[in-house]
Amino acid sequence: MYWGFLGPEGLQGERRVRTLGLGAAVRHFNQIAVPGMGGVWFCKQLMLPLLGIHVAGNARATGIAVSNIEVANAIEAVACLSAYQDLNWNRDPRLKGGQKLRGASQPSFSQARKRSFYVSQPMRMSTVEPLLALGFVDGEGERFNAMRLNDKGIRFLNSALDKFTPRNRSVPAHLLAWVRGSEHAVTTYQLTQAISPLTRMPAYSVAILREQIEAFAPDSSRRRAALQWVSSGNVSPDWDARPAEIDEGHWHDLRIGARFFVARDAAIDLLDAVEQEIASAGGKGFALDSTQRSARVAELTERLRSKAQEFLRVGDDRSLFGDARIFCRECVTEDALVPLAKRDGRILRYRQGAIVPGAAFNHSARSPETPAQAEAAPPETGWPPGISRRIDSLPWMSLDLRGELDKHIGGKSDEEE
Numbered sequence: 001m002y003w004g005f006l007g008p009e010g011l012q013g014e015r016r017v018r019t020l021g022l023g024a025a026v027r028h029f030n031q032i033a034v035p036g037m038g039g040v041w042f043c044k045q046l047m048l049p050l051l052g053i054h055v056a057g058n059a060r061a062t063g064i065a066v067s068n069i070e071v072a073n074a075i076e077a078v079a080c081l082s083a084y085q086d087l088n089w090n091r092d093p094r095l096k097g098g099q100k101l102r103g104a105s106q107p108s109f110s111q112a113r114k115r116s117f118y119v120s121q122p123m124r125m126s127t128v129e130p131l132l133a134l135g136f137v138d139g140e141g142e143r144f145n146a147m148r149l150n151d152k153g154i155r156f157l158n159s160a161l162d163k164f165t166p167r168n169r170s171v172p173a174h175l176l177a178w179v180r181g182s183e184h185a186v187t188t189y190q191l192t193q194a195i196s197p198l199t200r201m202p203a204y205s206v207a208i209l210r211e212q213i214e215a216f217a218p219d220s221s222r223r224r225a226a227l228q229w230v231s232s233g234n235v236s237p238d239w240d241a242r243p244a245e246i247d248e249g250h251w252h253d254l255r256i257g258a259r260f261f262v263a264r265d266a267a268i269d270l271l272d273a274v275e276q277e278i279a280s281a282g283g284k285g286f287a288l289d290s291t292q293r294s295a296r297v298a299e300l301t302e303r304l305r306s307k308a309q310e311f312l313r314v315g316d317d318r319s320l321f322g323d324a325r326i327f328c329r330e331c332v333t334e335d336a337l338v339p340l341a342k343r344d345g346r347i348l349r350y351r352q353g354a355i356v357p358g359a360a361f362n363h364s365a366r367s368p369e370t371p372a373q374a375e376a377a378p379p380e381t382g383w384p385p386g387i388s389r390r391i392d393s394l395p396w397m398s399l400d401l402r403g404e405l406d407k408h409i410g411g412k413s414d415e416e417e
Helices: 023-033 044-061 068-086 123-133 151-161 171-180 189-195 203-215 220-232 248-280 295-312 322-331 337-344 389-401 405-411
Strands: 348-351 354-357
Touching: 023 220, 023 248, 023 322, 023 389, 044 068, 044 123, 044 151, 044 171, 044 189, 068 123, 068 171, 068 189, 151 203, 171 189, 203 220, 203 389, 220 248, 220 389, 248 295, 248 322, 248 337, 248 348, 248 354, 295 322, 322 337, 337 348, 389 405
Parallel strands: none
Antiparallel strands: 348 354
């Protein structure tokens, strides 16, 4: 009944990410699809960074020099560590750091605060926007270190943790003692039950979260509608079959965003193919003479042109985000590989009329999937092709809000670390 999986926001290794200078456009189309949800897909993802902010503030009040990021990352690491220990180190998509955390049974805070202790992209990073958008924190823009819990955030955190008493004290007090160095055996049964990503939050705290998702801020109507849609099971891969839960304006924006995402993915497919051909030729540059291009590169170039034209065909609609429009105009030109290589820069570069390897070039690059395979989202998802990944995340959040996530988690792909 539930489809798809949430992949990592980037490819493996930061240096291998092909953003193509489209970060703002990606955020725009994700935002109009499901405002304010970021990369969050289950409830505990939002509680853990709030706990980190709260404990960090308490620590600073006692004279300890720590940042929100340090404390939140350390607490997330302990939460995943304790959950892995309960699972005998089996994998679960709600956990990160399986390789990094092995052998760390009871880390001190001075160990856990180090960047090398845990993963480089913790779950906290995907919660910055939702913490603000859902009304749990106040702060200066989206700077995590400047965030502080407001009344709603304190209410939510207390409701999630009040029944747990590690070492006969509150969870924040226990973790504050750990941060200060007076508590060395941080992991206890009570703490694991409180902060493990695998344990369900109390019903009252889940109800608070649902209320904030569905009713906080003017743009909550789109979050509420999208959540109702993915929960209904009324999902079709046909863009002409608008679900009753989604109004025409919302569906229009989803469809335009999908056209952009399909065009962007077609550009990445083309760059992947060029990288593979350069690697097969021993790293020699790729000549831009169209008469010398392989059939595969020519096919992918034409496919990119077609998908970019589909996006541009919408016309002067205000929903056509400027960066996306400029990108698609570049993609319909005869020499589209030139601006694409310039946008890439790290894996492939444009130099003196040829595409050449960049600093992050993969000399063992394998042939990417065929154009037919890249055409749409995986068939088992059931979504219309190209739809925002935020829609793809919502069924999992819907399950967790209803207390049913554990029954379905076997179908959820775990993220790369």
